[in-house]
Amino acid sequence: MIEENRAALVEARDKLGREQMAREDSISKEDKSNDQEGFAESESSMSLLQETVRGYEVSYLALDCIKTGESLVINECDAVAELEDILGQGTIRTTEEVKSVGQQLLLLQDQLKQVKDEKKKIIDNYTSERTMRKKYYNMVEDMKGKIRVFCRIRPLSRTEDAQGGVIAVEKIDDFSVSVDTPRGPREFQFDKVFTAEASQEDLFQDTNRLIQSAIDGYNVCIFAYGQTGSGKTFTMVGDKDQKNPGIMPRSFNAIFDIIRESSTKFDFKVSAYMLELYNDRLQDLFVSPAGEAHGQPPSHGQVRRVEIKRNRKGVVFAQGAETKEAFSAQELYALFLQACANRHISATKMNVESSRSHLIVCIMVDSRNLTNGSVSTGKLSLVDLAGSERAAKTGAKDHQLKEANSINKSLSALGDVISALSAELPHVPYRNSKLTQVMQDSLGGNAKTLMIVNISPSECNLEETLTSLVYATRVKAITNNAQRHVESKVIAQLKEVIIRLRSGQTVEDEDV
Numbered sequence: 001m002i003e004e005n006r007a008a009l010v011e012a013r014d015k016l017g018r019e020q021m022a023r024e025d026s027i028s029k030e031d032k033s034n035d036q037e038g039f040a041e042s043e044s045s046m047s048l049l050q051e052t053v054r055g056y057e058v059s060y061l062a063l064d065c066i067k068t069g070e071s072l073v074i075n076e077c078d079a080v081a082e083l084e085d086i087l088g089q090g091t092i093r094t095t096e097e098v099k100s101v102g103q104q105l106l107l108l109q110d111q112l113k114q115v116k117d118e119k120k121k122i123i124d125n126y127t128s129e130r131t132m133r134k135k136y137y138n139m140v141e142d143m144k145g146k147i148r149v150f151c152r153i154r155p156l157s158r159t160e161d162a163q164g165g166v167i168a169v170e171k172i173d174d175f176s177v178s179v180d181t182p183r184g185p186r187e188f189q190f191d192k193v194f195t196a197e198a199s200q201e202d203l204f205q206d207t208n209r210l211i212q213s214a215i216d217g218y219n220v221c222i223f224a225y226g227q228t229g230s231g232k233t234f235t236m237v238g239d240k241d242q243k244n245p246g247i248m249p250r251s252f253n254a255i256f257d258i259i260r261e262s263s264t265k266f267d268f269k270v271s272a273y274m275l276e277l278y279n280d281r282l283q284d285l286f287v288s289p290a291g292e293a294h295g296q297p298p299s300h301g302q303v304r305r306v307e308i309k310r311n312r313k314g315v316v317f318a319q320g321a322e323t324k325e326a327f328s329a330q331e332l333y334a335l336f337l338q339a340c341a342n343r344h345i346s347a348t349k350m351n352v353e354s355s356r357s358h359l360i361v362c363i364m365v366d367s368r369n370l371t372n373g374s375v376s377t378g379k380l381s382l383v384d385l386a387g388s389e390r391a392a393k394t395g396a397k398d399h400q401l402k403e404a405n406s407i408n409k410s411l412s413a414l415g416d417v418i419s420a421l422s423a424e425l426p427h428v429p430y431r432n433s434k435l436t437q438v439m440q441d442s443l444g445g446n447a448k449t450l451m452i453v454n455i456s457p458s459e460c461n462l463e464e465t466l467t468s469l470v471y472a473t474r475v476k477a478i479t480n481n482a483q484r485h486v487e488s489k490v491i492a493q494l495k496e497v498i499i500r501l502r503s504g505q506t507v508e509d510e511d512v
């Protein structure tokens with residue numbers, strides 16, 4: 001509007017200038033007396049033009065006041081002086097004109113407010129449309145079997161705060177995060193973005209339905225990925241005194257809550273094995289490092305070798321790992337605490353209590369339908385990966401350096417698998433590391449998988465944050481083929497018979 005007015009003003013001023021020049025010309029030629037009629041006509045068109053120019057100037061001033069955020073106070077004397085200062089002496093001749101400017105101003109301010117309200121409405125609509133579009137896109141991707149990826153930004157740590165506390169990561173909406181890079185902002189899209197304000201409960205609410213899937217007979221994997229100190233253990237396990245329990249303890253409760261609710265329709269059996277992958281060696285966490293199983297002597301006086309195998313349906317299992325049954329969430333949690341006591345952790349410069357191994361908690365849920373006798377077998381794998389790190393930054397030396405190298409090697413093998421899967425290459429190098437073997441059914445396999453990429457908000461971790469986000473974006477492109485593992489009553493019975501026969505037991509006719 002201001003531009004249109006400016007153009008009209010320039011045009012009117014031009015016209016007035018030309019008219020003035022023509023008039024002076026005619027006076028100099030002293031033909032005024034010869035053409036009295038023409039002169040009067042020119043006089044009247046001049047005054048009309050002057051009037052038009054003044055009108056535009058007044059509007060221009062009013063618009064300019066609005067643009068700069070000033071408001072004209074209709075104090076007649078001051079306003080006249082003020083307007084004349086800008087427009088030149090004699091341009092505002094009456095207080096009526098000032099009042100008219102004031103009225104125009106009020107009108108324009110009103111129009112501007114309406115335009116601003118409309119603009120806000122359009123932006124709000126656009127944002128909610130964009131959010132809905134992303135939500136539906138994610139739902140479609142989920143239905144196609146794409147791995148879901150959440151991004152969690154942890155709060156600024158004290159060390160980061162001491163280093164200036166510059167924030168380089170910002171959540172744009174529920175599904176997007178923007179990172180300030182030296183080349184400008186870079187945006188990443190995920191299935192959900194959680195900020196430092198998001199509670200453990202908030203995160204778990206979006207995770208909960210996967211627990212139901214595991215109980216329904218699906219193979220489910222939830223894993224946390226990120227640089228050391230980015231919040232993986234906080235997300236998966238929780239804080240040390242369990243004031244903010246993470247996904248693992250919450251899942252234990254959720255499993256038994258669901259079981260309780262369905263106990264009239266199903267018979268359940270919950271068992272678990274817990275492993276750590278330390279220096280590329282799989283260790284059974286139900287066996288203490290000294291080699292003694294908790295409460296039991298080690299078989300043949302030796303620690304059993306744990307090997308990763310896949311059954312005919314492609315589901316990964318740990319052969320040789322001790323599997324323990326749990327009858328309540330408390331029992332499962334007690335088993336978990338037992339396992340954690342055997343883990344390798346140590347302090348790095350980046351994290352006072354850093355996990356130096358990958359933690360793998362596998363919970364198997366067998367359920368028998370009491371109505372038709374069918375049996376489903378679900379598996380919930382909860383994985384807290386060790387943190388990717390740069391040795392120089394973490395201050396690792398000697399055996400810590402060996403740990404760091406081994407962690408980085410396994411994560412790099414995981415990266416190769418992810419790259420191959422996201423690029424849909426014919427060969428996926430699962431066999432290059434134990435970690436990729438453990439996760440074979442979760443990445444490109446038959447599992448419903450959720451990855452949580454944990455990141456720091458600080459500028460000082462920018463490089464690692466970008467690496468993690470690029471990595472996570474690739475994971476998002478991987479498609480799994482999740483299938484429910486259910487067997488009919490007859491097959492389940494026959495399998496039971498085979499197990500009994502193999503163990504030397506006798507089988508009666510009525511068992512078949």
Ligand SMILES: Nc1ncnc2c1ncn2[C@@H]1O[C@H](COP(=O)(O)OP(=O)(O)OP(=O)(O)O)[C@@H](O)[C@H]1O
Binds near residue numbers: 153154157233
């Ligand atoms: N969302 C969060 N809210 C509050 N504190 C957090 C959050 N995330 C992480 N922290 C804190 O940040 C610190 C580092 O987190 P954590 O130990 O979970 O990192 P990590 O990624 O598991 O590190 P590492 O790979 O070295 O084991 C811990 O003190 C943790 O309590």
